[in-house]
Amino acid sequence: MNYPLYDGHVSKNARRLIADGRLDKALDEYRRLAELGSGLARCVLAYLSLRDLPGAPRSAHVAKALANAALSREPGYANYVLAYAASYEKDSAKSVELMYESYKAHFIPAASAIGLIFGQGYGVSKDPKKAEAFFLRAISLGHIPAPMLLCRFYMQGQRGVVKASLGLLLLPISFLYMWVCTRFLIFSIHSFRHFNLGVPPMFNEKALKSW
Numbered sequence: 001m002n003y004p005l006y007d008g009h010v011s012k013n014a015r016r017l018i019a020d021g022r023l024d025k026a027l028d029e030y031r032r033l034a035e036l037g038s039g040l041a042r043c044v045l046a047y048l049s050l051r052d053l054p055g056a057p058r059s060a061h062v063a064k065a066l067a068n069a070a071l072s073r074e075p076g077y078a079n080y081v082l083a084y085a086a087s088y089e090k091d092s093a094k095s096v097e098l099m100y101e102s103y104k105a106h107f108i109p110a111a112s113a114i115g116l117i118f119g120q121g122y123g124v125s126k127d128p129k130k131a132e133a134f135f136l137r138a139i140s141l142g143h144i145p146a147p148m149l150l151c152r153f154y155m156q157g158q159r160g161v162v163k164a165s166l167g168l169l170l171l172p173i174s175f176l177y178m179w180v181c182t183r184f185l186i187f188s189i190h191s192f193r194h195f196n197l198g199v200p201p202m203f204n205e206k207a208l209k210s211w
Helices: 013-021 022-034 039-048 060-069 075-088 092-104 108-120 127-141 146-155 161-182
Strands: none
Touching: 013 022, 013 127, 022 039, 039 060, 060 075, 075 092, 075 108, 092 108, 092 161, 108 127, 108 146, 146 161
8 A cells, every 4th residue: 555544553563564565464454353343443354444455345335334333433434434434425415414424523634635525615616715624624633744734725725825826836735744654654644545546526635636
C-alpha cells in the first residue's frame, strides 16, 4: 500500500507485515482480530474493502457490514467508512449525515471531509465560509492533509483574491509538509484520509484537481 491507513495500534504484527509488503498476511491478522471482537480491526477491514486491493476486492456491502458491526465501539471510524460506502452507492444525503456523525464522534479526518463537502456542494449547498471553518478546525485538530486542502480550496477563489493568492503561495509548502509527515506517520489518524481517483464525485483527489 502507498497511502495512509489508520489502524489505532491494533496490531504491531499487521503493521510489520504491511511494511514487508505481505498484505495478504496482514489482512489475515486483521480478520483474526475482528473475529475476536476488535472494533478497530473491523474498521480497518471495512476501509480496505473500499480500496479494491488484492485479497480484498472493493465491496460497499462488505464495508457496510463490517463498519456496522464496529459502530458501537468505534463510532467515529465506522461512520467515516459508512459515509464513503454511501457515496459509492450514490446516496449523497446519507453520506453527509454519516460524515457528521463521524465528526461528532471526534474522528479527526471527518473535519477535513466536511470542509470538502461544503466546498464542493456534495449533498448540500455550497458554503465557502463553512468549508473554510471546517478546514481550519481540521488544522487545529492536527489533521496533516488539512493545510493542503485549505490551500487548494482558497485557490478556487471563493474566499477572495487575497486568500486565493495565499493558497497558491502556500500550496507547495503544505504539500511538502503533508508528504514528509505522512511518510513517517502512515498509520496515524492525523495522516489518514480516504481518496479514490476512480470514484467521483465526493471529496476525493480527482475532484480536487479540478479546483
